[in-house]
Amino acid sequence: MRPIELSIGAESTIYKVERWGKEFALKWRHKKPYLHPEIDRQLRTARTTRECRMLNFARLNGITTPTIHAVDLTENTIMMDYIKGEQLKQLVPVISSKRLRSLCFDFGRTLAKLHNSNVVHGDPTTSNFIVDSHDDLWVLDFGLAEWNATAEMKGVDLHLVRRVLETTHWDVQEAMLEATLKGYVSTIGDEAEHILSRMEEIRERGRYH
Template sequence: MKQILARGAESIIYKIEQWGQSYVLKWRQSKPYLLNKIDSQLRKARINRECKMLTISRTLGVRTPAVHFVDLYNHTIMMDFIEGTQFKQLAGQIPMSELVSLCHNFGQLIALLHNGNVVHGDPTTSNVIVDGNAKLWLIDFGLSEMNATLETKGVDLHLIQRVLETTHWDLQETMLEATLEGYIEVQGDSAESILSRMKEIRERGRYS
């Protein structure tokens, strides 16, 4: 059985049942406006990166779906289906205390990645799944990078702030505060320079 779960700008996500379990097949579509060869290389690189970074992030203590299969030539990756709800959808439906606790945890997970010199690259609330035990899972690592720098970590935090402003504008202050608190808790002293870089990036965006 194959069912379409989501249709993104660049990929189609299928849910499949196999061996009595649910899995996700993520297929990167081609971009008609790109030359064939460039398109194929780009899709291959993103799939490769996603597979690698999902696995590396797990070693840093962040829950991510286990990857079972990757096909670089058909631009497909097969991973566990995570039973839960997108954090984006859940955020407005739960009591404030639960929201604060989830955001706090989200910040902790981003800090765990950053401590391991990994940036997520697309840390939106659509890319976080909350399972039935209120545990957070991170997905969508196609823009993730290793060898993170002060700048790329600052960008990751800046992207979080931006997504909260645009997607959760009525809850943004509470959500940002709780996320950054969790982040600082794990990151310790080095959080200060990363937070000030985040602010600097925001200012740059304002005046450019």
């Protein structure tokens, strides 16, 4: 089977490939000729390395992430499980409000689990969460994730969640935010209040917010 291009992301292109009689996703951070070559090289390598480590680390902490099968740090490719499912973003407009609430609760809980292991995702949009046929939530795209997360960094993560709800799911944003934060608070523990107030503070920081 020839590689099939699945999508062009911000940093990489995703292909479906076949190996050992099975299907895998191949994430390729290829060169971007319009960037300065040194900046481009550093970003591609740093993020490929980081993504591999984070995918594994997150799974060790009970978060569902694809398994890595091969890495090439010269070409900056990662071969990982191909997850059959739908982006949370695509499901939002077509599912019942009850199922949406339940998925958002899970979304918040998953993020809290990650934060409890002192990692922030860095790009927690509804494009980066995949729902499989068992309604399990898979987390992808750890290229912007960071270790040693402080309350400030966790607040930024939540701010980004709120932002994507406002821009992409504006018609159901209140219900989604409520369910997501409920799930988040149920799992994060004592730090909840501190992080939520950080989220508010960060929102006020934008130029006209």
